[in-house]
Amino acid sequence: MTPTLFGRWQTRLLLLGTVGILISLPFAMGIIGPGANSVYYWILGYVAIFGLAWDILYNQIQKYRWDRDWPAAYQLMAGIWEMVFVFCGVKLFGFLPIPIPKEELDSLAFLSHYSLVWLGVFICSQSVMRIIFPRWRFRGGQWL
Numbered sequence: 001m002t003p004t005l006f007g008r009w010q011t012r013l014l015l016l017g018t019v020g021i022l023i024s025l026p027f028a029m030g031i032i033g034p035g036a037n038s039v040y041y042w043i044l045g046y047v048a049i050f051g052l053a054w055d056i057l058y059n060q061i062q063k064y065r066w067d068r069d070w071p072a073a074y075q076l077m078a079g080i081w082e083m084v085f086v087f088c089g090v091k092l093f094g095f096l097p098i099p100i101p102k103e104e105l106d107s108l109a110f111l112s113h114y115s116l117v118w119l120g121v122f123i124c125s126q127s128v129m130r131i132i133f134p135r136w137r138f139r140g141g142q143w144l
Contacts, residue, residue, distance in 0.1 A: 003137075003140050005056065006142055007140040007143075008055040008058070010141065010143055011129065011143065012051050012052065012055065015121045015124055015129075016121065017048075020044050020047070020048075020121060024043075024044050027113045028041060033109035034109060039098045039099055039100055042098045043098070046089065047086055054078065072122075083111075083114050083115075086114070087107075087110060087111075090105065
């Protein structure tokens with residue numbers, strides 16, 4: 001079944017709140033990347049907040065497809081677009097506040113963090129969610 005808007009929101013928040021936090025932990029502790037910092041949780045929060053708005057657009061675009069499906073290639077394009085938006089907001093233009101000066105945020109660490117979080121969420125949405133919540137896809141992506 002095609003995910004509903006509410007199902008998209010639930011899945012996004014669940015996966016970012018579990019998988020995203022677990023993947024961000026080594027970055028925030030300084031194990032991966034330069035120095036311990038909470039900026040990675042801020043980035044994760046921006047991805048979640050703006051992702052809720054993007055999901056409205058994605059849901060509308062999906063309605064124009066003949067099969068009303070959202071293939072993995074579209075998920076990849078959406079992930080790249082969301083990364084560019086958050087990167088510009090945090091690092092280039094600085095209109096999204098973070099707890100450190102934007103100049104101190106390492107671009108490679110940002111790219112690594114975002115890519116690993118995106119990959120982890122994608123893999124879990126395609127596999128683990130179907131195991132833990134077997135009726136998840138039949139309920140339009142809603143797990144509650």
